[in-house]
Amino acid sequence: xxxxxxxxxxxxxxxxxxxxxxxxxxxxxxxxxxxxxxxxxxxxxxxxxxxxxxxxxxxxxxxxxxxxxxxxxxxxxxxxxxxxxxxxxxxxxxxxxxxxxxxxxxxxxxxxxxxxxxxxxxxxxxxxxxxxxxxxxxxxxxxxxxxxxxxxxxxxxxxxxxxxxxxxxxxxxxxxxxxxxxxxxxxxxxxxxxxxxxxxxxxxxxxxxxxxxxxxxxxxxxxxxxxxxxxxxxxxxxxxxxxxxxxxxxxxxxxxxxxxxxxxxxxxxxxxxxxxxxxxxxxxxxxxxxxxxxxxxxxxxxxxxxxxxxxxxxxxxxxxxxxxxxxxxxxxxxxxxxxxxxxxxxxxxxxxxxxxxxxxxxxxxxxxxxxxxxxxxxxxxxxxxxxxxxxxxxxxxxxxxxxxxxxxxxxxxxxxxxxxxxxxxxxxxxxxxxxxxxxxxxxxxxxxxxxxxxxxxxxxxxxxxxxxxxxxxxxxxxxxxxxxxxxxxxxxxxxxxxxxxxxxxxxxxxxxxxxxxxxxxxxxxxxxxxxxxxxxxxxxxxxxxxxxxxxxxxxxxxxxxxxxxxxxxxxxxxxxxxxxxxxxxxxxxxxxxxxxxxxxxxxxxxxxxxxxxxxxxxxxxxxxxxxxxxxxxxxxxxxxxxxxxxxxxxxxxxxxxxxxxxxxxxxxxxxxxxxxxxxxxxxxxxxxxxxxxxxxxxxxxxxxxxxxxxxxxxxxxxxxxxxxxxxxxxxxxxxxxxxxxxxxxxxxxxxxxxxxxxxxxxxxxxxxxxxxxxxxxxxxxxxxxxxxxxxxxxxxxxxxxxxxxxxxxxxxxxxxxxxxxxxxxxxxxxxxxxxxxxxxxxxxxxxxxxxxxxxxxxxxxx
Numbered sequence: 001x002x003x004x005x006x007x008x009x010x011x012x013x014x015x016x017x018x019x020x021x022x023x024x025x026x027x028x029x030x031x032x033x034x035x036x037x038x039x040x041x042x043x044x045x046x047x048x049x050x051x052x053x054x055x056x057x058x059x060x061x062x063x064x065x066x067x068x069x070x071x072x073x074x075x076x077x078x079x080x081x082x083x084x085x086x087x088x089x090x091x092x093x094x095x096x097x098x099x100x101x102x103x104x105x106x107x108x109x110x111x112x113x114x115x116x117x118x119x120x121x122x123x124x125x126x127x128x129x130x131x132x133x134x135x136x137x138x139x140x141x142x143x144x145x146x147x148x149x150x151x152x153x154x155x156x157x158x159x160x161x162x163x164x165x166x167x168x169x170x171x172x173x174x175x176x177x178x179x180x181x182x183x184x185x186x187x188x189x190x191x192x193x194x195x196x197x198x199x200x201x202x203x204x205x206x207x208x209x210x211x212x213x214x215x216x217x218x219x220x221x222x223x224x225x226x227x228x229x230x231x232x233x234x235x236x237x238x239x240x241x242x243x244x245x246x247x248x249x250x251x252x253x254x255x256x257x258x259x260x261x262x263x264x265x266x267x268x269x270x271x272x273x274x275x276x277x278x279x280x281x282x283x284x285x286x287x288x289x290x291x292x293x294x295x296x297x298x299x300x301x302x303x304x305x306x307x308x309x310x311x312x313x314x315x316x317x318x319x320x321x322x323x324x325x326x327x328x329x330x331x332x333x334x335x336x337x338x339x340x341x342x343x344x345x346x347x348x349x350x351x352x353x354x355x356x357x358x359x360x361x362x363x364x365x366x367x368x369x370x371x372x373x374x375x376x377x378x379x380x381x382x383x384x385x386x387x388x389x390x391x392x393x394x395x396x397x398x399x400x401x402x403x404x405x406x407x408x409x410x411x412x413x414x415x416x417x418x419x420x421x422x423x424x425x426x427x428x429x430x431x432x433x434x435x436x437x438x439x440x441x442x443x444x445x446x447x448x449x450x451x452x453x454x455x456x457x458x459x460x461x462x463x464x465x466x467x468x469x470x471x472x473x474x475x476x477x478x479x480x481x482x483x484x485x486x487x488x489x490x491x492x493x494x495x496x497x498x499x500x501x502x503x504x505x506x507x508x509x510x511x512x513x514x515x516x517x518x519x520x521x522x523x524x525x526x527x528x529x530x531x532x533x534x535x536x537x538x539x540x541x542x543x544x545x546x547x548x549x550x551x552x553x554x555x556x557x558x559x560x561x562x563x564x565x566x567x568x569x570x571x572x573x574x575x576x577x578x579x580x581x582x583x584x585x586x587x588x589x590x591x592x593x594x595x596x597x598x599x600x601x602x603x604x605x606x607x608x609x610x611x612x613x614x615x616x617x618x619x620x621x622x623x624x625x626x627x628x629x630x631x632x633x634x635x636x637x638x639x640x641x642x643x644x645x646x647x648x649x650x651x652x653x654x655x656x657x658x659x660x661x662x663x664x665x666x667x668x669x670x671x672x673x674x675x676x677x678x679x680x681x682x683x684x685x686x687x688x689x690x691x692x693x694x695x696x697x698x699x700x701x702x703x704x705x706x707x708x709x710x711x712x713x714x715x716x717x718x719x720x721x722x723x724x725x726x727x728x729x730x731x732x733x734x735x736x737x738x739x740x741x742x743x744x745x746x747x748x749x750x751x752x753x754x755x756x757x758x759x760x761x762x763x764x765x766x767x768x769x770x771x772x773x774x775x776x777x778x779x780x781x782x783x784x785x786x787x788x789x790x791x792x793x794x795x796x797x798x799x800x801x802x803x804x805x806x807x808x809x810x811x812x813x814x815x816x817x818x819x820x821x822x823x824x825x826x827x828x829x830x831x832x833x834x835x836x837x838x839x840x841x842x843x844x845x846x847x848x849x850x851x852x853x854x855x856x857x858x859x860x861x862x
Contacts, residue, residue, distance in 0.1 A: 032317030049398025059697035080254030121542035162587030294808035303424030339816025341413035443799030450855035467751030478707030483827030767827030
């Protein structure tokens with residue numbers, strides 16, 4: 001055949017010019033790696049792994065353009081022991097980052113003065129009435145504290161409370177029991193050397209203080225260095241340094257954690273890279289072990305490894321020239337290349353060992369093995385490349401890039417196997433073989449499979465039927481968060497935020513032409529069953545203001561005289577506190593006799609008594625914990641009671657810009673209920689919203705659309721891979737029966753893979769789904785070797801050198817895939833695991849089913 005003669009001529013040229021080919025190849029590989037180092041980068045942007053022409057990507061990019069302040073964010077999530085501590089920490093961190101050269105911008109949307117000034121108006125009317133009633137009940141305390149905002153003033157207020165109880169007003173203090181208990185807790189902690197500042201927000205607001213959730217957020221846009229492996233690394237380091245300098249953090253009063261797109265991307269790349277070098281070294285060590293067992297000579301092992309090395313170098317150069325940037329999926333092509341391309345080298349080397357038995361002359365042996373195996377390796381490389389390249393036309397750009405790189409990598413690997421490996425073998429001069437290369441037990445296994453072929457075939461038929469039945473049970477997990485390392489700080493923090501309905505990231509964004517249209521759309525969306533909340537520009541304008549302002553005005557009329565600022569009281573001293581405690585103790589002791597046992601007044605009396613002998617430091621610490629947050633609360637209360645009507649025009653531009661574009665379009669954000677956070681619920685939620693607003697975008701839309709895009713890409717790639725492999729086989733082997741004998745085991749391997757992953761509960765995701773079409777390319781190689789050998793008259797398939805090569809090829813490939821499966825990155829690990837499962841099913845079918853299927857057929861002539 002012409003092809004065989006061409007391949008024989010190629011290996012002959014390589015062997016005859018071994019030194020020139022060897023050195024020239026390494027020179028070209030070195031130049032290629034130099035080019036690669038300058039032109040190949042890595043992107044951790046998962047959104048960029050999908051074609052920009054997709055409708056949902058267009059909407060996603062339009063939203064990013066309209067609201068750039070929400071892009072490339074590093075979010076500091078702050079929680080702590082009290083609302084005041086959290087607020088102080090957020091404000092201090094914001095101030096510390098202002099002007100930092102590593103930071104482009106820092107904002108706190110939830111701390112805008114407009115929101116704090118009009119905070120009471122955003123409460124429900126019944127909630128507002130309850131809060132104002134509680135505040136009016138506390139008027140005696142507040143009046144005394146305004147005059148003297150210290151422990152001295154508080155103890156004077158407690159003395160007045162004791163006098164009221166003595167006069168028979170014990171029933172009136174029921175509303176003060178929680179506050180009294182809080183006073184006792186704060187004083188007892190300070191006296192015991194464990195000071196915890198008293199929260200006046202919780203004291204006056206009660207459960208209403210929890211309406212805003214436990215977290216405060218600082219939104220940070222760091223300067224990104226896309227030339228670095230972690231573009232946000234410098235900005236993140238600057239933020240962490242600022243956090244370390246916060247007093248509330250050092251004292252353990254507050255906690256600041258980082259999440260957002262920047263740390264998520266940086267941590268994901270770090271997770272993917274973590275252990276990559278160690279994994280590659282372990283993989284190479286295992287591959288070397290299998291190669292030794294397969295070819296039994298370092299004189300063949302080193303040429304195979306060198307062939308892999310130069311092939312990988314050339315493939316990297318191709319990736320740099322054709323793509324320029326690897327993504328979180330395509331970055332794994334190196335291990336895939338090593339795992340798959342090693343098959344070609346093993347097949348050639350093992351067959352070369354076998355040929356040396358018949359042809360002691362290395363030149364004749366090289367020609368013979370090329371004539372027989374060269375075409376088979378070419379078909380295997382072409383079909384494997386087809387499995388990869390089938391993804392190139394799809395909209396799943398991340399895997400399309402991997403398919404392009406790895407597909408051409410398979411062709412490069414073939415060229416290196418027949419162009420470079422013969423030269424390397426010639427230079428290393430392996431010794432002639434003295435015994436058969438195949439396994440003796442393989443011949444016995446062939447006989448056993450032929451004798452028991454019907455039970456074997458029936459068993460595989462049953463497994464195939466089960467696989468077909470389970471195909472509808474395949475599940476796809478479209479949430480990209482589930483492919484990230486859950487143990488990183490950014491992911492743990494994000495998971496905590498997801499649990500809170502106030503910070504649920506699964507939302508939908510819709511752009512309305514103006515504010516009135518946005519309000520009308522919001523009213524329609526609020527009626528959907530899976531919608532928890534709809535937020536738009538008008539959500540910043542409180543509802544039912546007239547009634548609420550009337551309630552506030554009534555409360556202000558009662559409280560304003562007590563809250564009016566006074567001249568500053570004299571600085572408090574330890575002696576003042578001790579004297580105030582002694583003065584308050586008398587009225588409280590009298591009050592205790594009129595109260596039930598264990599009442600908080602009794603415990604407070606005990607605290608005051610303890611102050612008589614407490615050191616000055618403890619008394620000053622008590623003053624601090626009782627009043628640290630008091631002045632800010634009094635100021636906030638005065639401002640809140642001065643609320644006036646507000647309208648859309650009163651929303652400050654800095655706050656309105658988060659909801660309205662400069663040309664007047666308004667964003668409508670739809671938040672899902674908790675029941676809509678799994679895959680099925682999220683799909684129902686997005687379908688309901690899109691029925692009202694077809695042009696919706698946002699996180700929830702992106703997740704569901706991503707799933708549809710990936711599933712469509714998988715379906716199309718599988719179809720194209722199977723079709724192209726069939727065409728290649730038809731051209732190569734030219735006999736429909738032989739084409740069917742190659743494809744039937746391939747389909748069976750796919751069904752066994754489905755059966756296995758459904759049985760273990762494994763879900764497909766955007767990282768591992770490539771394994772299934774890849775199975776068509778990888779699996780067809782083993783079948784081609786056996787079917788073409790069978791067609792050439794080989795009777796004992798398992799006893800042949802081909803079977804030995806297939807077995808160790810599978811072991812080496814499995815070692816490479818195993819390094820992926822051991823990754824700490826869940827997406828990469830799931831891809832490695834699925835590849836291992838597919839490889840195991842392929843090997844089982846090739847070494848058991850195929851010999852049984854072919855065993856009954858008579859020997860055929862060419």
